[in-house]
Amino acid sequence: MPLFLCPNDNSQMQKITREGVDIDICPSCKGVWLDRGELDKLLVAEREESEKSMQAQRRFQEEVKSFEGNPDEWKRSHQYDEGQKRYRYDGDDDGDRRHDGRRKRRGGFDLFDLFD
Template sequence: MPLHSSPIDGAPMRTIRRYGIEIDICPTTGGVWLDRGELEKLIEIIREDAAAEIPSRARLRRGDDAFEDDGERRQGRMDRKSRLLDLFDF
């Protein structure tokens, strides 16, 4: 259940929903609160994103020429904002 007022200063909370996670935000202090189970969802997003990056990192360490020649694909990954950063971009 979302908070209606900030426990810090009593200001009305703002609720945003991203990637199935509901985040309560105090607009004056910037405090962030998660409901029960939301932290576990956040951890799962981090795990999924990290698992998706493992093959890319392994190819970079190996010096895979096919990977290095594919500049468009590599640039796409560099431009892509992580879901974690996107989640807290408010």
């Protein structure tokens, strides 16, 4: 590995990789140096991330407009399905007797047996 020296203070530079791009950094003066084409790679990655962010923002704005236009219809189309009821924390088990307050002891190895 070649030894790169900082042009500002002649200290040894460190190489780090961000977004698949090798960046040379001077630990003493905090200078950052890029090789040919590395800035372009970073800009492409930033542009792609920006596009994803804009798409998410557009989807969110569409949902907001849909909700503001007709909240009742929006709520009907975005209901939780019946399978999600088990995740409610209101204390109502909807007649589910699988969880009657008793805990079965599992057979075999139990991690907490180590501390007994």
